[in-house]
Amino acid sequence: MFQEPSLDRTRRSRLTRPDSGRFETRKARADEPIPEARDVRRIAARTPVSEVMSWGFPLELGADFSVETVASIFIENDIMAAPVVDGAGRLIGIVSMADLLREYWDDVETDEGPANLEAGFHSTRLARAIASEVMQPAGIAIPSSTPLLHAAALLASGSVGQIPVTSETGMVMGLLTALDVVRWLTRAEGLDVPLQGDTRERDARLAEIASMR
Template identity: 35%
Template sequence: MPCLALRMSLQEVMTARVLTVPHDAKADEAARLFLERGISGAPVVDGEGRGLGVISKTDLLRCAQATPDGLKEVTVGAIMTPLNFALPESATLSQAAALMAYEGFHRITVVDGDGRIVGLVSALDVLRWMARSEGFLVPDVAQTRRVVAAE
C-alpha cells in the first residue's frame, strides 16, 4: 500500500520561500549565496520570475575548473542546467519522487500556470515526509541548519 504522504500535493510539501538566482548574475555571486545559506542549488529565473534552469554546486565546480577566469566572469545562465522538468503545485509528492529518481535530480521546481517558480521540492523533503508519515520525529531543514551552524 502506498505511503499516504506520497499522495500529498506539492503545494502542501514544497518549500515556498525559495532562493532564486537571476540568469544574468555572476557565478561567483551564486557560489557566495550557496555558502551563506547552506544550500547546494537554486532555480535560475528570468526577469519575470519564470524558471530557466537550475544552478548547482556541481555546475559551479565544473565552471571553476574549466574556466581560466574562474567564476567571476561567467553568468549563471551560461552554466546552469536548463529547466527541462518542472511540476505544477497540484502534482503529488510521489510524482516528484518518481521524476527525481528517473532523471537523477536532487530537486524539482514547482511552478504556477504562468511558469513562475512558486516552490521547490528536494529529495530530502521526500525522505522527511516519508519518515514523518511513519511516525518518526524529523527536524525541518531550518532546524537542522541551525544545529550544524552551532557546532
Template identity: 30%
Template sequence: MLIREVMTAPVVTLPRDATVRQAIRVLHEHDITAAPVVDRDGRLAGIVSEMDLLRGAFEADPRAFARPVAAPGGPPPRRVEEVMTARVRTARPNSDAAALADMMIRTGIKSVPVLDGTVLVGVVSRRDLIAVLARGDARVRDDVVAALAGHGAPGDGPWAVTVSDGVVELSGPADEAARRLAGVLARTVPGVTRVVVRGPAGQGSV
C-alpha cells in the same frame, strides 16, 4: 501526498546575470544544492546546481604537478546564465509527490521547480523528500488519526491505526466505501509510504 505538501517555499532564486561567485555564496549561505534562475520578470529561466557552478571555478595548482600546467584556454564562466540548465523539468503543486519522486529517481534530477501556471511557487529537492520520510511513526500515526477525524471518515465504529516504517494499517468498519475513503485520507498524510485497510478482525483489505 501532494507536491505542495513537501515542497520548500518561498524559493531562493538567482537572477540570470548573477556572477558564478555570487551564486556559489547564495547556495552556501542557504545550505542548498541548487536554485531556480529567473528573468527580470521573475519567470523561470533555468536552474543552476553546485556542479554547474563548480565547473571552471578552480585552476590547477602547479605545485601538484611535476611539469608546468598549461594555462586554461579561456576564462571560466562568469554569469549564471552561462552555466545553468535551461531546459528544466517542473512540477505542479497539486500533482502526486510519489510520481515526482519516481521521476527524480529515474532521471537523477536532484531539484525540481514547482510552477502554479507560470508562477514559481516552490522547489522540491531530494532533501525535502527525505525529510518527509524521516518523520517518526508516532507523528505519522497522530496525523492519520487527525485526518480521519477531521474529514469525518464514515463507518460504524472507530478506526484502529498502526504505523511501522511509514506503512499505515487501518482496521475499522466493514463498509467498503468507508474503507476506501479512509485509505485515501491516510495517503494524504506526509510520511506515509503505503496504506493497508482492513475490515473488522482483519477481514479483507483494500
C-alpha cells in the same frame, strides 16, 4: 522465490527521538499502529508537492547573478541548488553546486591569458561567468498541485536531481529535492524531523503568488 518472514507486531522495533535529540530504539506496543508501505503510498498520492518542497532559501536567482554571488547564496543558506529566472520571473534553468565546481575547474585548467607577455604587461579577466552561462536548462517543471508520489518517482528515476515547482501562471514557487522527499517519509514514519525553512516564509510566498494571478 524468497519471501520475507512475517514479524510479530509486538517485537517490531521503531525509532524514536527523545528530548535529548539522540536516537534510540524501542519495541512497538501491541496496540500501536505501524505504518505500512501502501499507507504511505496512499498518503503520498494525496499530498501536493507544495507541502513538501524546500522554502528556506532565496527562491529565485537572477540570470545575471555572478557565480561568486550564487556560491555565496548557497553557502549562507546551506543549499545545493536553486532555480534561475528571467526578468519576468519565468523559470529558465537550475544552477547546482556541481555547476559551480565545474566552472571553477574549467577556469583552473584553462590558460586564460596570452603567453609571453612583454615586461610591464599583465592580463586580467574582464568578467566572471554568470548564472545563465553555467546553469542547466530547465528541462522539466511541475505544478504545485502535483502529487508527491508522481514527483518522487521522477526523482527516483535518476534523470533529475531536483525539480522546480511552479504556480499556475508559471511563477517559480520552490524546488523539490530528494532530501525533501526523505524528510517527508521520515515524518510519515512518526519521527520528529523539522521542515526545511520557516513555514511563515512559505505561507507569505504562497500569498504573494496568489495575489499575482
